Amino acid sequence: MAVAVPPGRAGGSGWAWRPVAQDALLARAFHSCTELQGRLYLVGGLLAGGAREPSSDTVVFDPAGGQAVRLGARGSPQRSHHDAAPVGGRWLCVVGGWDGSRRLATVAALDTERGVWEAWTATPSNCPPAGLSSHTCTRLSDRELRVAGREGSIRTQRRYGSIYTLRLDPNARSYCYKEEGCHTVSRSGHCAALLQTPGPHPGHQLLLFGGCNSAEPEVAGLWSHGKIKEEPPVAPHLMEQLARLVSSGQGSRQGPQGLRHHSCSVVGPFAVLFGGETLTRARDTICNDLYIYDTRKSPSLWFHFPCADRGLKRVGHRTCLWNDQLYLVGGFCEDGRTASPQVCILDLFF
Numbered sequence: 212m213a214v215a216v217p218p219g220r221a222g223g224s225g226w227a228w229r230p231v232a233q234d235a236l237l238a239r240a241f242h243s244c245t246e247l248q249g250r251l252y253l254v255g256g257l258l259a260g261g262a263r264e265p266s267s268d269t270v271v272f273d274p275a276g277g278q279a280v281r282l283g284a285r286g287s288p289q290r291s292h293h294d295a296a297p298v299g300g301r302w303l304c305v306v307g308g309w310d311g312s313r314r315l316a317t318v319a320a321l322d323t324e325r326g327v328w329e330a331w332t333a334t335p336s337n338c339p340p341a342g343l344s345s346h347t348c349t350r351l352s353d354r355e356l357r358v359a360g361r362e363g364s365i366r367t368q369r370r371y372g373s374i375y376t377l378r379l380d381p382n383a384r385s386y387c388y389k390e391e392g393c394h395t396v397s398r399s400g401h402c403a404a405l406l407q408t409p410g411p412h413p414g415h416q417l418l419l420f421g422g423c424n425s426a427e428p429e430v431a432g433l434w435s436h437g438k439i440k441e442e443p444p445v446a447p448h449l450m451e452q453l454a455r456l457v458s459s460g461q462g463s464r465q466g467p468q469g470l471r472h473h474s475c476s477v478v479g480p481f482a483v484l485f486g487g488e489t490l491t492r493a494r495d496t497i498c499n500d501l502y503i504y505d506t507r508k509s510p511s512l513w514f515h516f517p518c519a520d521r522g523l524k525r526v527g528h529r530t531c532l533w534n535d536q537l538y539l540v541g542g543f544c545e546d547g548r549t550a551s552p553q554v555c556i557l558d559l560f561f
Contacts, residue, residue, distance in 0.1 A: 226557065231554055234279040236281055237540060237552050238552040239253065239256035240526065240543040241292050242257075242266075243293055245297055246444075247300070250272065251533065254305055256541065258550060277554075286329075288319040293307050293343075296350050299353055301323055305320070316340045329384055331384045333386060337388055338388050343358065345399040345401075351441060355377070360399060396423050398419060399422050401419050401422025405439070412436040415433075415434045420473075423490075444532045449536065449537060456559055456561075462514035465513060467500070469490030470489055472527050473486050473498070474486060474525075474542075478537065483503055486526060497526045499517075499524040537557040
């Protein structure tokens with residue numbers, strides 16, 4: 212159902228989240244939201260703050276029609292604090308997460324052509340993490356994902372974060388983890404962005420943002436020119452608008468300090484971060500700030516655009532890029548307990 216709400220300027224900074232749809236099916240946080248064949252697939256999550264049992268439903272939102280429907284596929288995984296990635300233009304692979312009793316490292320896949328959930332099997336050479344939650348899972352190719360984050364329970368967590376390559380075989384319905392030799396700072400609730408490196412022969416770098424007290428991104432993977440064939444979604448209009456926004460002089464050169472459970476989407480050379488929970492204060496921890504990380508030149512630059520609208524505070528939400536628009540879906544609001552049923556689009560104006 213469309214919601215007619217005037218956008219209004221968020222803090223006078225030239226941007227706003229404009230509501231375009233609202234449905235109780237979308238009200239959740241710590242879910243995954245993945246674009247596949249022009250639809251946004253929401254899997255699991257927590258339906259209210261303080262809930263221990265994650266949802267086991269899958270909701271499909273059609274951004275063109277503004278309609279949300281619950282998918283009737285059997286075997287939908289009960290998950291929160293997981294991540295998901297599209298594979299082969301057909302499968303939605305859900306990786307790890309909390310099932311209400313333990314942290315998992317398994318892979319469940321929705322076959323969107325057949326409308327069924329499948330539990331993929333680990334190969335004999337699989338070396339899985341102890342269990343994953345609030346991690347990230349980034350596509351490097353149609354068969355390979357890069358998983359980063361802290362593993363295990365609070366008692367067993369290491370002082371560093373592990374990096375795994377997760378290889379997928381849709382034909383065999385199987386997966387295999389391989390731990391990489393490098394480690395990161397111990398992070399949880401961070402986000403990841405695969406971005407091109409600047410220069411005449413650009414390669415790729417996987418950057419981790421937040422999930423710990425550090426303000427600076429950390430490199431979780433570096434690939435030379437031509438190694439990664441992954442083509443990001445094309446968003447020329449939004450990319451042009453972001454370039455205008457960062458050159459407007461309205462944003463401060465400040466990165467997020469101690470942010471977790473925020474959202475992150477890659478738009479060309481920009482990583483766009485929104486909301487989350489700050490680790491730097493004891494009260495009023497849920498945020499509504501927009502951060503843009505600009506990698507067009509070296510060194511890369513942060514731009515911070517604050518927001519005056521407390522109704523836009525979000526944590527455990529997701530942003531998703533489709534059709535040259537950035538969508539904001541779900542998340543807990545300012546009280547940390549009420550899940551937002553809204554879908555919003557990022558508007559930039561000058």
